[in-house]
Amino acid sequence: MSKPNAFYAQSGGVTAVINASACGVIETARRHRGLIGRVYAGRNGIIGALTEDMIDTNRESARAIAALRHTPGGAFGSARYKLKGLEENRAEYERLVEVFRAHNIGYFFYNGGGDSADTCYKVSQLSKKMGFPVQAIHVPKTVDNDLPITDTCPGFGSVAKYVAVSTREAALDVESMAKTSTKVFVLEVMGRHAGWIAAAAGLAGQSRREAPHVILFPEVPFNEQAFLARVKQSVEDYEYCVVVVSEGAAHPDGRFLADAGTTDAFGHKQLGGAAQVIAQMVKDKLGFKYHYAIADYLQRSARHIASATDVEQAYAVGRAAVEMALAGENSVMATIVRKSDKPYRWAIGSAPLGRVANREKMMPRKFISKDGFGITASCRRYLEPLIRGEDYPPYRNGLPVYVTLKNVPVAKKLAQQFVL
Amino acid sequence: MSKPNAFYAQSGGVTAVINASACGVIETARRHRGLIGRVYAGRNGIIGALTEDMIDTNRESARAIAALRHTPGGAFGSARYKLKGLEENRAEYERLVEVFRAHNIGYFFYNGGGDSADTCYKVSQLSKKMGFPVQAIHVPKTVDNDLPITDTCPGFGSVAKYVAVSTREAALDVESMAKTSTKVFVLEVMGRHAGWIAAAAGLAGQSRREAPHVILFPEVPFNEQAFLARVKQSVEDYEYCVVVVSEGAAHPDGRFLADAGTTDAFGHKQLGGAAQVIAQMVKDKLGFKYHYAIADYLQRSARHIASATDVEQAYAVGRAAVEMALAGENSVMATIVRKSDKPYRWAIGSAPLGRVANREKMMPRKFISKDGFGITASCRRYLEPLIRGEDYPPYRNGLPVYVTLKNVPVAKKLAQQFVL
Numbered sequence: 001m002s003k004p005n006a007f008y009a010q011s012g013g014v015t016a017v018i019n020a021s022a023c024g025v026i027e028t029a030r031r032h033r034g035l036i037g038r039v040y041a042g043r044n045g046i047i048g049a050l051t052e053d054m055i056d057t058n059r060e061s062a063r064a065i066a067a068l069r070h071t072p073g074g075a076f077g078s079a080r081y082k083l084k085g086l087e088e089n090r091a092e093y094e095r096l097v098e099v100f101r102a103h104n105i106g107y108f109f110y111n112g113g114g115d116s117a118d119t120c121y122k123v124s125q126l127s128k129k130m131g132f133p134v135q136a137i138h139v140p141k142t143v144d145n146d147l148p149i150t151d152t153c154p155g156f157g158s159v160a161k162y163v164a165v166s167t168r169e170a171a172l173d174v175e176s177m178a179k180t181s182t183k184v185f186v187l188e189v190m191g192r193h194a195g196w197i198a199a200a201a202g203l204a205g206q207s208r209r210e211a212p213h214v215i216l217f218p219e220v221p222f223n224e225q226a227f228l229a230r231v232k233q234s235v236e237d238y239e240y241c242v243v244v245v246s247e248g249a250a251h252p253d254g255r256f257l258a259d260a261g262t263t264d265a266f267g268h269k270q271l272g273g274a275a276q277v278i279a280q281m282v283k284d285k286l287g288f289k290y291h292y293a294i295a296d297y298l299q300r301s302a303r304h305i306a307s308a309t310d311v312e313q314a315y316a317v318g319r320a321a322v323e324m325a326l327a328g329e330n331s332v333m334a335t336i337v338r339k340s341d342k343p344y345r346w347a348i349g350s351a352p353l354g355r356v357a358n359r360e361k362m363m364p365r366k367f368i369s370k371d372g373f374g375i376t377a378s379c380r381r382y383l384e385p386l387i388r389g390e391d392y393p394p395y396r397n398g399l400p401v402y403v404t405l406k407n408v409p410v411a412k413k414l415a416q417q418f419v420l
Numbered sequence: 421m422s423k424p425n426a427f428y429a430q431s432g433g434v435t436a437v438i439n440a441s442a443c444g445v446i447e448t449a450r451r452h453r454g455l456i457g458r459v460y461a462g463r464n465g466i467i468g469a470l471t472e473d474m475i476d477t478n479r480e481s482a483r484a485i486a487a488l489r490h491t492p493g494g495a496f497g498s499a500r501y502k503l504k505g506l507e508e509n510r511a512e513y514e515r516l517v518e519v520f521r522a523h524n525i526g527y528f529f530y531n532g533g534g535d536s537a538d539t540c541y542k543v544s545q546l547s548k549k550m551g552f553p554v555q556a557i558h559v560p561k562t563v564d565n566d567l568p569i570t571d572t573c574p575g576f577g578s579v580a581k582y583v584a585v586s587t588r589e590a591a592l593d594v595e596s597m598a599k600t601s602t603k604v605f606v607l608e609v610m611g612r613h614a615g616w617i618a619a620a621a622g623l624a625g626q627s628r629r630e631a632p633h634v635i636l637f638p639e640v641p642f643n644e645q646a647f648l649a650r651v652k653q654s655v656e657d658y659e660y661c662v663v664v665v666s667e668g669a670a671h672p673d674g675r676f677l678a679d680a681g682t683t684d685a686f687g688h689k690q691l692g693g694a695a696q697v698i699a700q701m702v703k704d705k706l707g708f709k710y711h712y713a714i715a716d717y718l719q720r721s722a723r724h725i726a727s728a729t730d731v732e733q734a735y736a737v738g739r740a741a742v743e744m745a746l747a748g749e750n751s752v753m754a755t756i757v758r759k760s761d762k763p764y765r766w767a768i769g770s771a772p773l774g775r776v777a778n779r780e781k782m783m784p785r786k787f788i789s790k791d792g793f794g795i796t797a798s799c800r801r802y803l804e805p806l807i808r809g810e811d812y813p814p815y816r817n818g819l820p821v822y823v824t825l826k827n828v829p830v831a832k833k834l835a836q837q838f839v840l
Contacts, residue, residue, distance in 0.1 A: 014596045016589075044599040073592030079600040161818055168819060169436075169721035172493030176434045179464040180499040185717060203819065275714075276693075296713035297605060301589040305724055307818060387818035398581055398727060398807035399588060399623065 003035060004106025006325075007049060008057070009042030010141075011081075011112030011119065014074040015155030016162075016303040017314035018141050021111050022075060023068040024318020025139065026057050030065075035326055040103060040410055045079035045112075046119055050092060050420060052099050052412050059408040067403035069315060070393040072303035075405050078112075081420075083119045086129060095418050096123065097132040102413040107325045108134050111318075113142030113153070117333060118357035124331035137321040138333035138353055141314070143300045145196035146360045149351035150335035152386055154317055155300070157310025160200030161387035162302040163189050163244075166295065167204035171211030171242045174291075178240035183288040184231060187212075188275035189295055191246040195219050195363045197299070198246035200383055202375035211242035213373075216278070218248030219363050220372040222257060228285050230373055235288060243282075245274045304400055308389025313346070320348040344385030423455060424526025426745070427469060428477070429462030430561075431501075431532030431539065434494035435575030436582075436723040437734035438561050441531050442495060443488040444738020445559065446477050450485075455746055460523060460830050465499035466530075466539055470512060470840060472519050472832050479828040487823035489735060490813040492723035495825050498532075501840075503539045506549060515838050516543065517552040522833040527745045528554050531738070533562030533573070537753060538777035544751035557741040558753035558773055561734070563720045565616035566780045569771040570755035572806055574737055575720070577730030580620030581807035582722040583609050583664075586715065587624035591631030591662045594711075598660035603708040604651060607632075608695035609715055611666040615639050615783045617719070618666035620803055622795035631662035633793075636698070638668030639783050640792040642677060648705050650793055655708060663702075665694045724820055728809025733766070740768040764805035 008025050010018055022041070029036045041055040042048025048055070055076055057065070068075055086093055099105070110120035117138050124136035140147050145156035167187060174185040191197040195217030205211050213234040216222060234241035249257045258273030275292040282288050313336050320334040332350045339345035367379035375383075393400040428445050430438055442461075449456045461475040462468025468475070475496055477485070488495055506513055519525070530540035537558050544556035560567050565576035587607060594605040611617040615637030625631050633654040636642065654661035669677045678693035695712040702708050733756050740754040752770045759765035787799035795803075813820040 010596070013601075014593050047599065071592070072589050074596030077599055078596045080597075081600055164819060165724050166718050166722070168822065169492050169723055170717040172491070172822060173434055173717045173721040176430070176494030176498045177500075179467065179497055180501055181433075187718075273696075276696075291716050292714065293716035293718050294712065294714045295718065296711050297590040297593045298586050298607075298713050298715065298718075301593040302586070303589060304585050309818075384817055389818065390812070390815055392810070392812070395810055397804055398729075398809065399584055402588065402592060 002104065003037045005037040005104050006039045006107035006109060007042060007100070007105045008039055008109040009045045009048060009111065010074040010076055010078040011045040011110060011116035012078060013143065013300065014078050015141055015143050015300050016072040016158040016306045017154055017311050018111055019068040019071045019073070019075050020311050020314035021139050021141060021154060021318035023065055024315040025109050025322055026065050028319040028322040032322070032326060036107065037104065040105070041076040043407070044077035045081060046083065047079050047081050047420065049099055050095055050418050052414050052418070054103070054410040055407045056410045060405050064403050064405055069311065070303060070391070071402040072301045076407065082115055083122050086122065093126065093130060097126060097130050098414060100132065100134055103410065106134060108136040109139055109321050110136065111139040111141050113144065114147055114358060114360060117147065117353060121331060121353040121357045124353055127330070135325050135330040137325050137329065138356065139317050139321045140333055140335065143197065144191060144194055146194040148356055148359045148361045150333070151338040151346065152313070152336050154310060154314035156196060157307035157313070157386040158302065159190070159197055159299045160383060161307040162299050162305050163197055163201045163295070164203040164387055165305055167201040167212055167242065167244060170293065171204065174240050174242060181289060182291045183235050183239070184241045184243065184279070184282045184290045186243045186245060186275045186279045186290065186292040187295065188245050188247055188292065190299060191218060192248045193218055193360055195246050198244050199363060199367060199375050199379055200387070201244040203380065203383055203387065209238055212244045213241045214243045215374055216243065216245040216249040217363065217368060217372070218246050218250060220368060221252035222249055224281070231282055232286055243278060245278050247274050249274055303393055306391050307387045308391040309386055311391045316348055324350060341381045341385065344388070422524065423457045425457040425524050426459045426527035426529060427462060427520070427525045428459055428529040429465045429468060429531065430494040430496055430498040431465040431530060431536035432498060433563065433720065434498050435561060435563050435720050436492040436578040436726045437574055437731050438531055439488040439491045439493070439495050440731050440734035441559050441561060441574060441738035443485055444735040445529050445742055446485050448739040448742040452742070452746060456527065457524065460525070461496040464497040465501055466503065467499050467501050467840065469519055470515055470838050472834050472838070474523070474830040475827045476830045480825050484823050484825055489731065490723060491822040492721045496827065502535055503542050506542065513546065513550060517546060517550050518834060520552065520554055523830065526554060528556040529559055529741050530556065531559040531561050533564065534567055534778060534780060537567065537773060541751060541773040541777045544773055547750070555745050555750040557745050557749065558776065559737050559741045560753055560755065563617065564611060564614055566614040568776055568779045568781045570753070571758040571766065572733070572756050574730060574734035576616060577727035577733070577806035578722065579610070579617055579719050580803060581727040582719050582725050583617055583621045583715070584623040584807055585725055587621040587632055587662065587664060590713065591624065594660050594662060601709060602711045603655050603659070604661045604663065604699065604702045604710045606663045606665060606695045606699045606710065606712040607715065608665050608667060608712065610719060611638060612668045613638055613780055615666050618664050619783060619787060619795050619799055620807070621664040623800065623803055623807065629658055632664045633661045634663045635794055636663065636665040636669040637783065637788060637792070638666050638670060640788060641672040642669055644701070651702055652706055663698060665698050667694055669694055723813055726811050727807045728811040729806055731811045736768055744770060761801050761805065764808070
């Protein structure tokens with residue numbers, strides 16, 4: 001049998017640097033042509049494997065693959081699609097084995113967050129449970145920074161930098177105008193259950209007088225009275241107030257401040273509108289003029305202001321995944337291990353997927369200030385290195401030059417189609 | 421009598437580069453110490469003059485003033501405050517003369533948009549109407565790009581670049597996820613009556629298939645049926661649709677898509693929420709999953725992604741204003757004159773304030789595509805040079821280093837306070 005091919009796919013919400021991980025995987029595989037055949041990318045994540053809809057990355061030039069390092073979004077398409085358990089949907093696993101066998105796939109690299117780690121874990125069990133030898137390695141990625149074991153998740157550092165920079169900039173704007181215009185500015189950021197992104201906004205200021213003056217975390221039940229008192233105090237003391245609210249901020253009974261009532265494929269509630277709720281509350285109860293911004297996808301696609309540390313780590317976990325596979329490993333995730341805060345030093349490690357899948361890492365309570373509205377010195381020590389360094393993409397005519405791959409499909413070998 | 425001092429103030433909504441104009445004014449004045457005494461900045465625009473609340477910029481180091489060039493927001497505080505006509509409120513003018521005389525102010529530099537040009541025009545009439553010799557020069561500034569005569573308005577190029585870059589980035593994100601997630605992404609941008617900022621988003625894509633697929637301009641009455649048909653077509657053709665909506669987009673009867681019902685000091689309606697209205701409409705009528713972002717202040721304070729062309733022009737109009745004053749001019753605005761598109765060449769010109777104040781420059785109809793949802797080649801030719809070049813601020817620990825001035829007050833000389 002010829003040397004095995006590799007399958008790589010992107011899963012879940014994409015980031016500014018998930019393609020940097022793809023770049024790490026593909027470039028490293030290309031450096032080991034004697035051991036790895038071709039790298040096939042799943043179109044739209046695991047769906048590409050199930051439907052035998054794969055992209056032959058060998059058809060892309062070295063230059064195009066290198067450009068993935070500075071291109072946001074998911075170059076091969078991503079998807080939110082969770083494999084059921086083997087017992088619940090055996091057909092899916094049989095199909096995966098069938099596709100992998102037809103295309104001689106021996107390595108499975110899955111680039112995603114917690115839900116995706118679960119999919120990767122299930123694939124890693126195929127050799128044991130279905131007798132098909134495939135090594136599955138997870139490449140961590142999530143702006144939510146909520147994967148366990150790894151010190152941080154590629155994708156987070158860049159959104160953290162975006163949010164900290166934007167908060168600092170918008171605060172200067174609001175402060176300038178406060179005398180006769182907006183007194184309270186609310187910025188809504190992502191973070192369904194964990195307040196990591198909201199916390200990153202805290203880096204924008206060094207002292208109590210600097211913005212953000214209030215951060216609303218999902219981890220801290222919303223206390224309307226204390227919140228309004230803090231906003232009022234801030235406007236009295238500094239003439240303005242900047243509030244950063246996580247989309248996942250919730251009332252003491254668990255209800256989200258804003259609940260759009262719809263759910264995604266993983267069954268998570270789709271959120272949006274917390275900023276508006278907060279801003280309106282400030283207007284109604286305190287009478288202050290407000291503005292609010294909702295960064296939404298802008299924050300997680302902002303490759304133009306990516307963290308150099310994040311880009312480097314995203315690439316490194318991609319490269320490490322291939323090296324782990326070649327070292328014979330299976331069912332593991334490449335991780336970032338922090339060696340020291342100052343100077344910041346880190347290394348690549350690994351974690352068993354069984355201990356990663358379906359676990360969310362919340363912000364430790366010691367990272368949130370006693371009053372619940374800010375971050376502590378230890379949180380700052382943790383976050384600071386992650387946003388360090390700028391890694392600007394190339395520009396042409398004032399716009400960043402992002403690559404669009406050819407994405408040439410791999411010829412299908414199976415007669416049967418698979419219906420999702 | 422000793423050489424006259426200069427008064428400089430920032431007015432209206434601030435931008436990513438208004439401080440670059442301040443830098444141009446102050447540095448140029450410092451180069452002419454034999455002719456201009458001190459530069460006093462009004463704290464919060466014209467309010468600083470009326471209340472004799474001025475800042476002595478001579479107390480700032482050359483280094484701090486130089487750093488204004490890369491610092492967003494308004495370093496001296498800005499304000500929305502419009503002088504009434506001389507006949508309506510003579511007391512205001514008498515007060516201005518009193519303050520200017522007390523502090524030997526011979527030059528008045530006002531940095532703002534259309535409403536502010538009106539204030540500057542009124543001040544320029546003081547010598548004629550009140551017998552007090554002051555030369556008033558307007559320094560153009562507005563993200564709305566709606567000042568007449570000047571080819572563009574400093575502040576616009578940078579917000580245009582931010583919006584074009586963000587649209588390109590978010591589009592890559594949405595496209596990656598469209599298979600199983602969001603189909604329609606809506607980005608709301610500023611622009612109360614003119615669609616310049618929305619138009620700039622059009623630079624993100626080169627062809628019909630590239631985002632943005634739909635732009636909703638204030639200049640084009642909203643046509644729900646045509647809009648929904650276009651969104652549906654885009655999702656059918658490309659699997660996703662990116663919509664950029666101006667906050668000023670309106671129904672045929674003139675009602676804004678979103679109208680918060682409140683007004684600012686100039687009597688303008690305060691808008692916000694057009695994105696949500698549009699997104700909800702798409703969901704209700706077409707059933708597509710949506711996300712929306714509201715850039716709000718983020719777009720106009722984003723110095724981290726400022727246009728180098730814009731920064732250069734913002735500085736140049738500040739410098740030119742001082743040079744015009746020294747050449748004996750009064751009641752004029754420094755303008756940007758376009759000499760050619762390709763290669764892009766421009767020069768400084770001037771326009772009489774009487775022809776500037778209270779006029780809004782709309783997008784020419786020839787800049788908007790026939791169907792009303794996009795920009796034309798001539799619009800592209802106009803916009804492209806304005807976003808060209810990157811002018812990154814310095815960074816420390818992952819964050820841009822913006823200057824905060826000491827803002828030392830000028831000792832008051834008048835016994836009487838002035839109540840606004």
